[in-house]
Amino acid sequence: MEAQLNAASIPTAEALQACGADEAYRRLLRSGARPHFIAYYVLHMPLQSRPWNDCKGAEKLPCAEISTRWSPSTGASTNTALKKS
Numbered sequence: 001m002e003a004q005l006n007a008a009s010i011p012t013a014e015a016l017q018a019c020g021a022d023e024a025y026r027r028l029l030r031s032g033a034r035p036h037f038i039a040y041y042v043l044h045m046p047l048q049s050r051p052w053n054d055c056k057g058a059e060k061l062p063c064a065e066i067s068t069r070w071s072p073s074t075g076a077s078t079n080t081a082l083k084k085s
Contacts, residue, residue: 001039001042004028004031004033005024005028007031007032007033008024008027008028008030008031008033009027009031010024010027013046016043016046016047017047020047021040021043021044021047021066022066022069024043025039025040025043025066025067028043035067035068036067037063037064037067037068038052039067040063040064040066040067041053041055041060041063044063044066
């Protein structure tokens, strides 16, 4: 994951905190990472000071939905509500 984050121009924990999980996941996809909801957990949970595998039950549903917001080939939003005008 460290190499993938570096390739996505997220070299430090501070850079991850600054951009947030959604933007970091989008950057990972744009840099060629394979889409998978676990990758989103790995980004999202530490921002809450929790281990990546601490996401349980109903909490997983929003994370899995969020991980599908971005097109794997372009990193563009697939949700019209998220697209900037």
